[in-house]
Each structure stands twice: as C-alpha cells, then as structure tokens.
Amino acid sequence: MDLAGALWxxxxxxALAAAGALGLLVAGxxxxxxxxPAPWQTLLLLRGAALIGAxxxxxxxxxxARHLTVPVPTPRLVRQVLRVALVAPLAVLWWTAALLLTPSASRPPAGGVTLEAVAVGALALAAAALAVRLTDEARPGPYVAAVxxxxxxxxxLLAPEDWALFVQAxxxxxxxxxxxWAVLAAAVALVGAVCGPEPLGRKAGR
Known part of the structure; x- marks a missing residue:
C-alpha cells in the first residue's frame, strides 16, 4: 500500500488530465x-479521442526518481504494472464518458471501437516501456508521444489496403x-511486458 501511495x-x-479533457472535448x-454527424464522422471523433488519450x-x-529507485527491492516491472493498474479504472470511466458523449444514432459498435482504443493505449505504454528499457531518460514521455x-x-497512409484496420462500421x-486490432493489442502488450524488467547489466553497473 505504501508503494501504491508513493506511485500515485x-x-x-x-499530462493525463490534459489528454483526458481534450479527448472528451473532441468526442463531445x-x-x-x-x-x-454521420456515422463515419462519429467514428473519426472517437478514434481521435482514443489517440489523444493514448x-x-x-x-x-x-x-x-528513476535513477534512485533502481536499487529498491520492488522490481521495475512491478512498479510499472502498478502504475497502469492505478490509472486503469480512471481510463475506463473516461472512455465510457467519451462513448456516451457521442450521438447514439451515429455511434459505432462500442466493442469494436473500444478494442481500437485499447490497442492504441497499449501501443503507447509499450513504446514508453521500450524507451525506459533502452535509454536512461527519466521522462521519455514527450519523445514517446511524438513517435x-x-x-x-x-x-x-502506408498500410496495405487489405490490412483493413481503419474501416467504417x-x-x-x-x-x-x-x-x-486484437492481435495488435496482444502483441504490443507482450512487448511492454518484455521491456519491463531492468536490464541486468545496467542494474549491476549502477
């Protein structure tokens, strides 16, 4: 509990509040x-909101405090998972609000567009975990967001036509x-988990 409070x-x-507010403004x-709006416009708004949230x-x-927490007994992967777990309920409430703000008459299937949002969010977290893994940057967020x-x-623009990721309802x-989208979400979540642990060589060096 002490660790959860410290991470909180x-x-x-x-950054989370700014993204959340802007995402709701777009959806609403x-x-x-x-x-x-037409159905394709509502879908575009929700996809935009999902990207902003990500x-x-x-x-x-x-x-x-990253360089101070390397020697602590709690592994970095556990700390990262706890960070995600603390924010996850708020993210669920935020996305539910974004869905409800869109007109019901033109709202796309909630399950499909929610899966897209989960995949994009997982991609953002995996990219952040990769940046932490490969660099000593304590705040890689701006670079991860840009990428x-x-x-x-x-x-x-570059995806083959037959990939059919960004299609209409x-x-x-x-x-x-x-x-x-489900395969993508699972793949990037696996990448994020693999990138979580502190590299042994780097930890030993410190």
Whole structure:
C-alpha cells in the first residue's frame, strides 16, 4: 500500500488530465454544437479521442526518481504494472464518458471501437516501456508521444489496403479488421511486458 501511495503521487497527472479533457472535448463536439454527424464522422471523433488519450498514457512511465529507485527491492516491472493498474479504472470511466458523449444514432459498435482504443493505449505504454528499457531518460514521455503521433499519421497512409484496420462500421471487413486490432493489442502488450524488467547489466553497473 505504501508503494501504491508513493506511485500515485508521482503519476503525471497534468499530462493525463490534459489528454483526458481534450479527448472528451473532441468526442463531445457534436453534443456541444448541436450537430448531427454521420456515422463515419462519429467514428473519426472517437478514434481521435482514443489517440489523444493514448498520448496522455505515453507519459505514464515517466519517473523523475528513476535513477534512485533502481536499487529498491520492488522490481521495475512491478512498479510499472502498478502504475497502469492505478490509472486503469480512471481510463475506463473516461472512455465510457467519451462513448456516451457521442450521438447514439451515429455511434459505432462500442466493442469494436473500444478494442481500437485499447490497442492504441497499449501501443503507447509499450513504446514508453521500450524507451525506459533502452535509454536512461527519466521522462521519455514527450519523445514517446511524438513517435506515437507520427505513427498514427503514417500507418493509415502506408498500410496495405487489405490490412483493413481503419474501416467504417458498415464495412464487411469490420470484423476481420478488429481481429487484427486484437492481435495488435496482444502483441504490443507482450512487448511492454518484455521491456519491463531492468536490464541486468545496467542494474549491476549502477
């Protein structure tokens, strides 16, 4: 419990709050303006909100005291998992609010778009874990967020047409596309778990 309290106080609340507020503003834009968006527009808004939320998660593993906590008995992977566990309930509530803010008439299937959000969030966390693993940077969040944003721009442009990741809800490839989203989420979660432990050579050197 003491560890959870200490980690709670060091979480990047400003980045998380800013991303959460902006994401809700994007999702709730039609409600605020009285617009009636088409289904593809609502899906685009939710995908944008998911990306903004993931940009906030890119800062989750930032730890200003990183170089002081290397010798502590609690492994780094455990500390990282606990950070995610502390934020996960808030992320669930935030995403539920984002879904409810969109017009029900044009809202895409919640399960599919939620899977996309989970995959993008997992990608952000895996990228952050990789940055912590490969560098000595205590706050890699800004760099991770920049890479994530660049990836979000390039993947839709460079991905083969038959990948069917970014399809509309009425597209026959919706189900197949979300099978790929599930594989992507599992793969990046595995990468994040592998990157969690402190490298033995680096720990011994310190």
């Amino acid at each position: 106080r060091t979480l990047p609340w400003r 834009a039609p409600l605020a303006t009285g617009a009636e 940009l906030g998660l890119a800062f989750l593993l930032d730890d200003p 994530l944003l660049l990836t979000a721009v390039l993947v839709p 009425g597209d026959p490839r919706w189900s197949v596309g979300h099978d790929r």
